[in-house]
Amino acid sequence: MEYFIQQSINGLTLGSIYGLIAIGYTMVYGIIGMINFAHGDVFMLGAFMAMIVFLALTTFIGGVPVVLALLLMMLVAMLLTGLWSWTIERLAYRPLRGSFRLAPLITAIGMSIALSNFVQVTQGPRNKPIPPLVNGGVTIYGTGITIAYKQMVIVIVTAILLAAFWYLVNRTTLGRAQRSCEQDRKMAALLGIDVDKTISMTFVMGAMLAAVAGTLYLMFYGVISFTDGFTPGVKAFTAAVLGGIGSLPGAVVGGLLIGLIEALWSAYFSIDYKDVAAFSILAIVLIFLPSGILGRPEVEKV
Amino acid sequence: MVSEVRNNPSPVLRVEHLSMKFGGLVAINDLNFEAKRGAITALIGPNGAGKTTVFNCITGFYKPTEGMLTMTRQNGEEYLLERMADFVITKKAKVARTFQNIRLFSGLTVLENLLVAQHNPLMLSSGYTILGLLGFPTYKKAAADAIEKARFWLQKINLVERADDPAGDLPYGAQRRLEIARAMCTDPELLCLDEPAAGLNARESAELNQLLLSIREETGTSIILIEHDMSVVMEISDHVIVLEYGTKISDGTPETVKNDPKVIAAYLGVEDEEVVELIEHAAATGSDDITAAVDLLSTEAIQEITETQAEVPVAAKAKTAAKPAAPAIKAGATANALAAPREGESDDLTLIKGIGPVNARRLNEHGIFHFDQIAAWKKADVTAAEAYLAFDGRIAREDWIGQAKKLAKESQGKPAAKKTGGAK
Amino acid sequence: MADIQSSGQDSVYAKAAKEAVFAGIIAFGLFFLVVGFRTDQNINNELVLVQRWGLLAIFVAVAAIGRFIFAAFITPSREQAKLAKSKAPAAAKVDRRSLKAAVSRFGLALLFIYPFVVILILALIQFAVTGQWSFQSGVQGSLKYVDNFGIQILIYVMLAWGLNIVVGLAGLLDLGYVAFYAVGAYSYALLSAHFGLSFWLLLPMAGIFAAMWGIVLGFPVLRLRGDYLAIVTLAFGEIIRLVLINWTVVTKGTFGISGIAKATLFGIPFTPGPTGFAAMFGLPNSGVYYKIFLYYLILFLALLTAWVTIRLRRMPIGRAWEALREDEIACRSLGINTTTTKLTAFATGAMFGGFAGSFFAARQGFVSPESFVFLESAIILAIVVLGGMGSLIGIAIAAAVMIGGTELLRELEFLKLIFGNDFTPELYRMLLFGLAMIVVMVWKPRGFVGNREPSAFLHERKMISSEFTKEGHG
């Protein structure tokens, strides 16, 4: 039982990161119906930014309190990754708006290839290890269950961000504009909503969450490489689909589920096949729930 | 043919206790009806009554919550449609359909659309592709036959010239016809048409009637159609079923249905404009008696039906406009206004589609009492009339003058037959 | 008049300058961290920052100047061109069909003589340089061109034509096509290693296996719609790759399977021995013959794919695929079993993937999971879309441009002379590939050949503009 709980905690931590990335996928999908394949690489870019900020802090300033360092890493990464995402949308996706559906998918794949190779070219192909930022943990009294502080950081940061994000989407003008564009872009435009701007902001918001996820990923694993965009990206996309693509709570639920499946499968069966397990469960769930767990079932109006 | 049909009462489709619920919404509630073989059955009712849903249940796109749908083919085979998958219904039970929002393969050519409809027989003759791939002659022949069949239907719907254009490029009316032809290419025994006349102009609508009648005559296909256009319904259907809120409120020949008070109360085919006029009228006369209003509307609706029915035989004979020799008394704005109706009795102007009681009264106030007056309108008169009726372009659009000419001729032929005497 | 024009010109420049500054600022933001700093490892394996402000300045300058040129010259000239085009009377319609026919005939002929053209050209160059007429050296030198360009491109042409059946015709978005390529390759590798079966037996078997996998994988998921199908196919692609990596007992994991038997020319092996091809035909020993043989083999396989595709399009099944792409509900209303129709598309596509896979194994003599990553699926899909969905010629052109282009980038060794020996042009290959995908797609969203050729006609065969064709949602 202890082992199970321990593994579940690990799974939820990982799942939080997936969930943060998945929101970016699901929001973009919801609003323009496009799979943003470059999102995983945007996440990777965010982690790189955080890493460079960390190095810059240690090189130029020296000892900075961990909390401050983390905050700075997150903020700078969010800002610049948001800018990247804005630019990407502007250059590669917006010209294809209203064009046929596969065109932006292909530019997104092209962008994914270009981004990871760009990072490889500019930062080198090697893994980038950083010293551990947050050490230690607490053991729950009377049990063998340990929760590392860095796990706590991940869960807490995710929770705070999700709350803020929920507020943004449900209680602000921008969120209302987003939701209306999701329902009917043409109508929203007719009612005076700046659709292009709303879509841009959606990309920026998704990228910001991905940047936070990247920072947390870097903090948790202590290493990042230019190839690290793909697997978490695909997992997060899987999570978004599992939860029901287009649904924000679905993305979080899907992320947590994928994290749990991975952790538990590794713990009880085989670590080699953890990804196989995650993907298989996706396929099985979709066979029974064709629009994911929380997705609105697609009514086939005839 | 028709008489033979009428003598043969075996229904092609029997719908029993059909119910369909979407969550809490009851779209169809315990519906029972029969469609006679070789007959044209019309399914009418206000928007959202559940007509399309009935079609979706018949063609297997929705699984009904309850009920039994029995299709009896000409060879006597019976199929329980509610148990069959949608494509099997077309393939085995020989039910074909069209859609309310046209669903053509817009990127395929007109011809290809008709070839896709012949998929199943062609699949067989191509030996499930394998023999066809190897170039066996059976497939070549079948393919040529398929093209001939397509050509036949293209001729029927008058689209041979456009056979090689993408279906998405056709004008709306042609798309509707193509959809019907495509459904016919599956060799159906029951053809379900969902609002085939929607969006068609008067001429196209008349052509559609001819097409449907000839389909029925030549192929013996039974037809169920959903339609809002009463001229189509009343002219061609043998049997009418009226739905409201998922429940059948009337069922019978067009005659019985149109006199059914329940149907009349359901505002049979009343146009919104007329409702507005009615409200205006009520406000003007200061009466707030709603039953009177309903009465008025239903009379109008029935008149409209009788008018459209009466219109058809006349339309069949080509005719020239009757030249009225009414003295032009300058009153109001139109050139041929009269001070008072001839013989003290005015024609019922509301027989003209587009003229409601309010407008009839306004026209009377401006010295227009007779059909022949309207029939003789010149362009300037139309503009003038439009000015005081606060209409723009409607007179031309609804072809008041043409309608008036017909009515004028008619009332000359059988005087006093149609004179109901002003608005009630 | 002239005044107005020049002031208009000035305002264009002013606007362009403003945009250039904006672009410069954005570029600074984008590249400040990732280009301004490089992270290197020191002797203790710790990361240290290296500052590269010069490079950052170059990036910013390039962005600003590029934006200026774009806004000041390219956009106005494009607008003028557009204006001129709209003013000009409808230009005489080029007979596109006969042009297309000519292109395809010429292309086909070129494909058939390509190895010999290469040999001839190389021999001529040799002759020009040394004055020696040495045919043999041309033969040796051609190896690279036949292999890296000819065979490599044709493999992708074949794969893309195979995927075109699924995506271009049936409108099913398959992001895991490489799985079937892998199934084909591993079927060949394993069966030939364990049972010593010959290439000609294993080629069809590999296709059948791949098709069977297509059915097995497709059956449960083909009722999914749109992007749900896309992610599940992607997942299947990944599952197969992960199984290949982890099922080491059978697949030898990441080590891969090596020493796979080569293909033979109907029993004649391409070995140096006395029974080999060279000896039999009295030719000097060389690896080139095998390459040329492989070239014709893949050419044959690719053309087979094309032939089958063309035939199938005129069959009821092919029409049903395209109808499915246009409107699935209407298909069902016409009595078409959409599940089996989708499955046959999936299986047919998979089968050609399997053929290509077994060819790949025979060519490399080595297979490992490395060759079957998602990137391959993405590249194949990109070729299909860039070429124009459904158009065989467009796809072939796209494959030649994209794959040939990236192969060309391998040849840019001379750039070392400019940028110094540390410069590895290899590194930039995929970066440029990705950027090219974006540029081409933005430039031609419907691909090189967007028009659709009808499968039957009554009076004349008219091309159907891409504005009418749909792309499917499955």
Ligand SMILES: Nc1ncnc2c1ncn2[C@@H]1O[C@H](COP(=O)(O)OP(=O)(O)OP(=O)(O)O)[C@@H](O)[C@H]1O
């Ligand atoms: N798939 C569905 N899910 C939920 N509700 C549905 C569905 N299909 C139809 N309905 C509802 O069922 C009711 C009947 O709809 P239906 O389309 O059958 O009406 P109709 O008589 O065809 O109307 P119209 O004349 O406007 O075409 C409507 O309230 C509609 O919203």
Ligand SMILES: [Mg+2]
């Ligand atoms: Mg309807």
